[in-house]
Amino acid sequence: MISQLRSMWLVFRHLFTPRVTVEYPDEKPYLAPRYRGRIVLTRDPGGEERCVACNLCAVACPPDCISLQKAEDENGRWYPGYFRINFSRCIMCGLCEEACPTYAIQLTPDFEMCEYDRQNMVYEKEDLLINGPGKYHHYSFYHVAGKAVGGKDKGAAENEERPVDIRGLNL
Amino acid sequence: MSAPLLAQLTTIFGILTVVVLLAALLTWVERRLLGLWQDRPGPNRVGPFGLLQVVADMIKLFFKEDFVPHFADRPVFILAPTLVMATMLLGFAVVPFAPGIGIVDLNVGLLFVLAMSSLAVYSVVLGAYASNNKYALLGGLRAAAQTVSYEVFMGLSLMGVVMLAGSFNLREIVTAQEGGWFVLPQFLGFVIFFIAGIAESHRLPFDLPEAEHELTAGFHTEYSSMKFGMFFVGEYLSVILISALITTLFLGGWLGPWLPPLLWFCIKTALLVCVFVLLRAALPRPRYDQLMQFGWKVMLPLALANLLVTGGVLLWLQ
Numbered sequence: 001m002i003s004q005l006r007s008m009w010l011v012f013r014h015l016f017t018p019r020v021t022v023e024y025p026d027e028k029p030y031l032a033p034r035y036r037g038r039i040v041l042t043r044d045p046g047g048e049e050r051c052v053a054c055n056l057c058a059v060a061c062p063p064d065c066i067s068l069q070k071a072e073d074e075n076g077r078w079y080p081g082y083f084r085i086n087f088s089r090c091i092m093c094g095l096c097e098e099a100c101p102t103y104a105i106q107l108t109p110d111f112e113m114c115e116y117d118r119q120n121m122v123y124e125k126e127d128l129l130i131n132g133p134g135k136y137h138h139y140s141f142y143h144v145a146g147k148a149v150g151g152k153d154k155g156a157a158e159n160e161e162r163p164v165d166i167r168g169l170n171l
Numbered sequence: 172m173s174a175p176l177l178a179q180l181t182t183i184f185g186i187l188t189v190v191v192l193l194a195a196l197l198t199w200v201e202r203r204l205l206g207l208w209q210d211r212p213g214p215n216r217v218g219p220f221g222l223l224q225v226v227a228d229m230i231k232l233f234f235k236e237d238f239v240p241h242f243a244d245r246p247v248f249i250l251a252p253t254l255v256m257a258t259m260l261l262g263f264a265v266v267p268f269a270p271g272i273g274i275v276d277l278n279v280g281l282l283f284v285l286a287m288s289s290l291a292v293y294s295v296v297l298g299a300y301a302s303n304n305k306y307a308l309l310g311g312l313r314a315a316a317q318t319v320s321y322e323v324f325m326g327l328s329l330m331g332v333v334m335l336a337g338s339f340n341l342r343e344i345v346t347a348q349e350g351g352w353f354v355l356p357q358f359l360g361f362v363i364f365f366i367a368g369i370a371e372s373h374r375l376p377f378d379l380p381e382a383e384h385e386l387t388a389g390f391h392t393e394y395s396s397m398k399f400g401m402f403f404v405g406e407y408l409s410v411i412l413i414s415a416l417i418t419t420l421f422l423g424g425w426l427g428p429w430l431p432p433l434l435w436f437c438i439k440t441a442l443l444v445c446v447f448v449l450l451r452a453a454l455p456r457p458r459y460d461q462l463m464q465f466g467w468k469v470m471l472p473l474a475l476a477n478l479l480v481t482g483g484v485l486l487w488l489q
Contacts, residue, residue, distance in 0.1 A: 004453075004454055007453045007454065008449055008450065008453040008454070010453070011208050011449060011452050011453040012208070012449055012453075014207070014208045014209070014210055015207050015208060017210055018210070019210050019211055019212055020210045020211065021210070021211040021212065023212065023215075023216075
């Protein structure tokens, strides 16, 4: 009986505590930068697309809502020919972001993406691509990877040794 | 003849309307208070302070499909929700709101109210039976057992008050409290009646007939639209009725200094209604066997002891 009265008193005291909720459409709550909302495709600091069309995000995606096709430009860089996310199926789990080896695909703190027409929930590459690097400002995959592309030869990446000449004498 | 009849009709319809409107308003009050106690604002967007939420809910309920399942016992299914509202409203007939305000002045007023509030269980049991649904039936069974066991000491707990006042007439019980409210000499009776009242109106923590976590919605699982709304309003009516009864029997009814009698009555009843909501906000639901054990093994002996001691003391004083 005492514990019941005590819990009633404790609940009653909450009449005078500040509210923890905000009135949403009028006042928007603070969302952390790593909130998992709308998915974007980012660019590296040089302004090039980060995505290398490796398909790992599509493999990781539990509801299979990501679809893309590899293409290759004249410099030998891979990029997605098309990149499509069906947000009517997306569950905002963030596994694509974790799977991405190049920080290309990222989730943003935006969740207000309602549509009256289901087809409008399908985002194409031009809807997904943004003009900035997202959460990772200085990362550029081709500058740290060993792959040779136009303008960057093997061994020219950051912290990368020159390739060993296996026919040389000083092994 | 016609003028007093007209006055009486006005009183009857006035009290009916006010009580039903208050019951409807209570849906908003309850959600608002629950919200505040859970550190959120509650419904506050429709109209000033969200007051028009009641209207919005009513429009919603009226326009919903009034569905009667094909496997239901149709006449009983339709009758059941009207019973709870009718009996609860009848119970208000004998409540003395203030001197001169009230519908009838029965000399067995207390028994009448008890009879009406126990008749309300037919609504739950019949609704549950007519729904032809397992969950509803379980809810109905629980309601029957709960009401039968809590009814016993609900009446017994009031006998102390009756002995002190020497009358079953609610108006005379109030006037007998001019020397002091019965909540002090009959504190045990007050607590027992309050607990029995919660069980009687199927409110949390004794809402086992509904128990939405175990029985989906208990006895009104199959009900929709305004039939469901009537169960809902009936529940709130019984909350108001029990609060009004506690006010009348233990808290001196309309008695109080400075303010007009009707206001005193309303203030006391409103505070008790808030306690009902607080109980819902604070306490978890007991298990079914715990509820029955508590009723038969704790509350019934306590009510009997209270009766015995009150009778003994009154005899000794004479």
